[in-house]
Amino acid sequence: MRKYNIFSFLEKKVDNAEFEILIAKAKEKAAFRELAICIAVSYIANALSKCEFKTYENGKEVKDETYYKLNVRPNPNENSSQFIHHFMEKYYYEKQGALIVNHGDGMYVADSFNFDESNPLKPFIYKDVTFGSTPIRR
Numbered sequence: 001m002r003k004y005n006i007f008s009f010l011e012k013k014v015d016n017a018e019f020e021i022l023i024a025k026a027k028e029k030a031a032f033r034e035l036a037i038c039i040a041v042s043y044i045a046n047a048l049s050k051c052e053f054k055t056y057e058n059g060k061e062v063k064d065e066t067y068y069k070l071n072v073r074p075n076p077n078e079n080s081s082q083f084i085h086h087f088m089e090k091y092y093y094e095k096q097g098a099l100i101v102n103h104g105d106g107m108y109v110a111d112s113f114n115f116d117e118s119n120p121l122k123p124f125i126y127k128d129v130t131f132g133s134t135p136i137r138r
Contacts, residue, residue, distance in 0.1 A: 037092070045088040049081040075106030083109065101129060 053070035054061055069075075074083045086109045090098035099110040108131050115124040 041088055041092045042085075045085040048088065049084045069107050075108055083107070099126060099129065103131075 053067070055064060055067040055070070056062065057064070071080055073079055078086065087098050087100060090109050096113075096115075099113050101108055101110055110129050111131055113126050113129040115126045117124055
């Protein structure tokens with residue numbers, strides 16, 4: 001009985017045609033996996049965009065500016081559905097997640113940001129927040 005280890009595949013001689021087929025199959029599998037992730041993110045974003053976000057003040061439901069931003073138009077460039085899709089795509093595809101920031105009269109999904117997580121007992125401090133090519137200074 002022959003034992004296999006992690007390098008046993010190196011012992012097998014594979015000609016160029018077989019190697020190309022293996023690479024093509026791996027690429028196809030990766031493409032289908034990426035497509036499945038895209039579809040799942042879209043389904044989640046669609047479900048969230050159909051939800052009503054409620055806002056409360058002193059234990060009572062209110063329909064204030066925050067309610068309007070979350071459910072109708074968070075900023076001049078996106079409606080709430082586009083905003084939620086933008087957020088979910090950032091959240092799933094960026095390794096550090098997503099960040100929503102109030103800026104001026106709108107809520108925006110940051111394109112890039114950094115944060116200091118060195119002290120787990122304190123809230124994160126976000127730095128270098130940008131929307132497009134515009135840095136936000138506070």
